[in-house]
Amino acid sequence: MATIKIDIVSAEGEIHSGNASMIYAPAQMGEVGIAPRHAPLLTSLKPGEVRVEDEEGKEHFFYITGGMLEVQPHIVTVLADTAVRGDELDEAAAESAKKQAEEALEGASDETDIKRAQAELAEANARYHAAQKLKGIKQ
């Protein structure tokens, strides 16, 4: 029986890798079934279930929160998201990152004081190296 290689990966790690005789995925325009020798396809995925039927007819289930599906002649790749995505959710996340910055940096100036920064860093660095050197002499 013809099989096709399937890789399910996310930014945080590999989720599944193996051979399959059939793959079902929740594409943006409706569920798709991918059989071996499917035409090259690229589509985004909705949150849902990816089903992989391996060579022995056993089914594997993976829940994904969305992502991308790429089909090439010999390999299918699911680029799974690790978080639930959506324009509004992303917007909210951006908003909270901004707010966090405002709170954390209240009262700080907009201009970086380069001279002071360089002086302080040089001092910290010198202190660090002096400590290292001192240690070298002792031993």
Add this chain to the structure above:
Amino acid sequence: MAGDKEILNKIRSVKNMQKITSAMEMVAASKIKKAQDQMNASVPYAERIRRVISHLGAANPDYKHPFLNEREINRVGIIVIATDRGLCGGLNVNLFKKVISEIATYQKENIDVDLVLIGAKAVQFFKRLGGNVLATATHFGDQPKVNDLIGAIKIMLDSYNDEKIDKLLIAHNEFVSTMSQKPEIKTLLPVGILDENGDSLQSHWDYIYEPDAIDLLDGVLMRYIESQVYRGATENFACEMAAKMVAMKSATDNAGDIIDKLQLVYNKARQASITQEISEIVGGAAAVSE
């Protein structure tokens, strides 16, 4: 003798410190491996996405996504990834030094810099020294998650899309080995030309797109940038653990040295007091027998 007790107290307190530093060293050592695994786990995803982008770029030569286009630089964005916690040697200082000199070069050319800060130490540093900070993300615990970074990244991507910034850089420590970490500044946007040589099929085939190529390219590029920042965060975490282990090891060694020295001082003092007592007794006995 009064000095004895003080020295003993000092020794005890240094010993307690040594216990803490050596525990921290062991904790850091045990976390390095996991942090490294996590850092490497993001590689297949990024590679896959790179391939898709390069193919999309090759298949749609008419459409130029802003992320792929170089334009004149008026303002630069930098994502600075530092650690959340201290006690990791010169790790953050070295990184900040590199970032500051980068900012200084841009300021010389009258190019302003926007910052997104990741890690509490970066926030602390730029709070004191100023800087136009758009967003921050801190306190990830032991495992940075993509989810924690999305908001901060989106702000930078949005300002790139709105042409508020024309170039996006990322600064973090690179994990060379357990003993060595190197601060590194890389360009995220515009995404350099992604040439995947050796894929001779490329010019002969194209995907079927659902819904359409341009939306997909958008989504793929955004995820690509996110995966790069995520990789930076995990790599920086691995660096933190390695640097912490080395720093705590040397702190433990130093504490040992101090304990040895104090022990010597204590022994000498005790010996001196015994000698004195004996000579007093001998002196007293001699006076009596005379």
